[in-house]
Amino acid sequence: SEEEVVVLNFWPSMFGARVIMALEEKEIKFEYKEEDVFGQKTDLLLQSNPVNKKIPVLIHNGKPVCESNIIVEYIDEVWKDDKTLRLLPSDPYQKSQCRFWADLIDKKVFDAGRRTWTKRGKEQEEAKQEFIEILKVLERELGDKVYFGGNDNVSMVDLVLISYYPWFHTWETIGGFSVEDHTPKLMDWIRKCLTRPAISKSLPDPLKIFDRVTQIIKVHEFF
Numbered sequence: 001s002e003e004e005v006v007v008l009n010f011w012p013s014m015f016g017a018r019v020i021m022a023l024e025e026k027e028i029k030f031e032y033k034e035e036d037v038f039g040q041k042t043d044l045l046l047q048s049n050p051v052n053k054k055i056p057v058l059i060h061n062g063k064p065v066c067e068s069n070i071i072v073e074y075i076d077e078v079w080k081d082d083k084t085l086r087l088l089p090s091d092p093y094q095k096s097q098c099r100f101w102a103d104l105i106d107k108k109v110f111d112a113g114r115r116t117w118t119k120r121g122k123e124q125e126e127a128k129q130e131f132i133e134i135l136k137v138l139e140r141e142l143g144d145k146v147y148f149g150g151n152d153n154v155s156m157v158d159l160v161l162i163s164y165y166p167w168f169h170t171w172e173t174i175g176g177f178s179v180e181d182h183t184p185k186l187m188d189w190i191r192k193c194l195t196r197p198a199i200s201k202s203l204p205d206p207l208k209i210f211d212r213v214t215q216i217i218k219v220h221e222f223f
């Protein structure tokens, strides 16, 4: 087809991963462009996202879309026919709940997770507790469903939360805890998501992330 879809990404990014997973789950062809966001940003990135200068950016027929969850909704709206997976419900109320959980995850999981490796002592302990607490809230929300999106397919909420999974190993190792111990049913959901090729092939390798973080800690002498 004449559609041109380009994604500007940075391989460890949970925000970029959910955009890639959305494209893969909906079987949309796209061109992947890696950005060295903490080094030299390309002119394409600076022109495509002049306000925040961040990845991910989706460029659809030359038009840039920024902010990961806005990109996922755009993808869901633009590519929708009866044989394409829908990532958000069409019912306004159900859609509002989907947005609520995606927003909560990006507020809480990102912040607490990051502090499990950037803080030490009491602050690290607090971050660990917060992280485990939000996972428990999410495990309760999942309940007996297979996915957050229901029993047969993933939704935007599943993609947003699973996009953090590659970071769990780092947070558990540095933080000294195990997600499995606290939220076994959420671990089952993770394993279920990872059986989906569109998800497993789009997520960065947890060990590569761990290596990168340990390098950052050494270089910045965080502690």
Ligand SMILES: N[C@@H](CCC(=O)N[C@@H](CSO)C(=O)NCC(=O)O)C(=O)O
Pocket: 010, 012, 013, 014, 015, 037, 038, 053, 054, 055, 056, 066, 067, 068, 069
């Ligand atoms: N709210 C945005 C966050 C994107 C972001 O932080 N991108 C980071 C890389 S991943 O951590 C980024 O591009 N940072 C470059 C910079 O801050 O200059 C979204 O959801 O898309």
